[in-house]
Amino acid sequence: MSTVNQTAKGEHHYAHHFRDAMHEFLTSKEGIWVFMVTEILMFGGLFVGYFIFHALYPETFHEGASHLAWKMGALNTVVLIASSWTMALSIHYIQRGLNSKATMCLIITILCGFIFMIVKYFEYTSKIQHGLLPGKFFHYHEAVSQQLPLYFGFYFCMTGLHGIHVVLGMSLIGWVLYRHLKGEFNPHYFTAVEGVGIFWHIVDLIWIFLFPLLYLVG
Amino acid sequence: MGQNANHGHEEHHIIPFSILRNVCLALLVLTILTVFTAKFIHLGVLATPVAFLIAFVKAMLVMAYFMGLKYEGNGNRIIFGTGFFFLAVLAFFCVLDIWTRLPVQDIFS
Numbered sequence: 001m002s003t004v005n006q007t008a009k010g011e012h013h014y015a016h017h018f019r020d021a022m023h024e025f026l027t028s029k030e031g032i033w034v035f036m037v038t039e040i041l042m043f044g045g046l047f048v049g050y051f052i053f054h055a056l057y058p059e060t061f062h063e064g065a066s067h068l069a070w071k072m073g074a075l076n077t078v079v080l081i082a083s084s085w086t087m088a089l090s091i092h093y094i095q096r097g098l099n100s101k102a103t104m105c106l107i108i109t110i111l112c113g114f115i116f117m118i119v120k121y122f123e124y125t126s127k128i129q130h131g132l133l134p135g136k137f138f139h140y141h142e143a144v145s146q147q148l149p150l151y152f153g154f155y156f157c158m159t160g161l162h163g164i165h166v167v168l169g170m171s172l173i174g175w176v177l178y179r180h181l182k183g184e185f186n187p188h189y190f191t192a193v194e195g196v197g198i199f200w201h202i203v204d205l206i207w208i209f210l211f212p213l214l215y216l217v218g
Numbered sequence: 219m220g221q222n223a224n225h226g227h228e229e230h231h232i233i234p235f236s237i238l239r240n241v242c243l244a245l246l247v248l249t250i251l252t253v254f255t256a257k258f259i260h261l262g263v264l265a266t267p268v269a270f271l272i273a274f275v276k277a278m279l280v281m282a283y284f285m286g287l288k289y290e291g292n293g294n295r296i297i298f299g300t301g302f303f304f305l306a307v308l309a310f311f312c313v314l315d316i317w318t319r320l321p322v323q324d325i326f327s
Contacts, residue, residue: 025230033294040301048309052316054266070257077249085242088233088284095232187230201284208276211249212269216256 012189025191032195036202039165043206046158050213053154057147064151065215067132069123073215076119077207083112084204087173087197094180094190102185106177109200113170120163127152158210165203172196231289241283248276 018024054061090105131139134153145151176196179185185193252272255261261268282288287295 022230030294030297033297036298037301040298040305044301044305044308048305048312051309052312056316070253074249074253078246081242081245081249084245084280084284085238088238089235092233092235092238095230190230198285201280204284205277205280208280209270209273212252212256212273213266216252217266217269 011186012184021188025189025194028191029194029198032198036198039202039206043158043161046154046161047209047213050154050158053147053150054213057145057150060145060147060151061217063143063145064148064155065217067127067130068155068215069126070215072119072123073211076116077211079112079115079119080204080207083109083116084201086112087200091190091193091197094185094193095187097187099180099183099185103177103180106173106180110170110173110177113166113173116166117163117170120159120166127155155214158214162203162206162210165206169196169200169203172199231286233283233286233289237283241279244279245276248272248279 012021014021014024018027086105086108090102090109093099093102093105127133131137131141132152133139133149134156135149138149138152140148173196176193179192252269255268255272256265281298287298
């Protein structure tokens, strides 16, 4: 961000190597989309692994899913969809110059992130207490399938990596909220909100696939 | 802004409130549908494809409207598309490798 210039009034001026403000905005956004490709590839590897082992051991994945609290997963799905909506709305309101509404939307988005992580905490605690853990840490005695530790390997890796993204996303939205409260954004400049928004939506996007595959189908 | 002669020749597209609200509602309805088809109807072998199909529709809605790809130029769509293309390449060769080595169970036992 070293090329972002701020005047005394806090108004944004685009860096000198760009033609105009729109050029800077589009270039920044293109960078975010390239970053999103790396996200798809990172999670994609885990999904490919999931599909292969699911095809090899369907009973294991069915048994694993039966240990998950699908109602908690469904609640978290609703929470993330709502947060994606408020994130999109915050950009909508900044573009229309409705700053206090945008502030509310950003705060609600962060709160949804907290709710998601709290639900996740309860889920993880229950799994850890029952010994439903990946690989050698697995010590649940009533397991039918021998490969059940493999399922929980996928469960913890996929939801864990996703959880890290939720926490990162919340921090980024916090940073955007701070800048917004300082009055740095306006209908002509909101690049950071747009970029963080796209990141937050991909967190939602990944959960949209994780929820049915881990909790429901199994 | 305003000190540049190019100002105003391109404006930011504002996605209408009603579209964002409808997309959110559609996503919630599809979530209920996913839960319903998976938990209350016994689809058997179709369960995974159906769940995946609903997830795919939801993903398209998020990408088109929340992430704004519907309002983007082709450049960013192609960039994002390459991610899925190479994911498909990865999946294809992994599946090809495992499914051509039979019996499959022997590989992992």
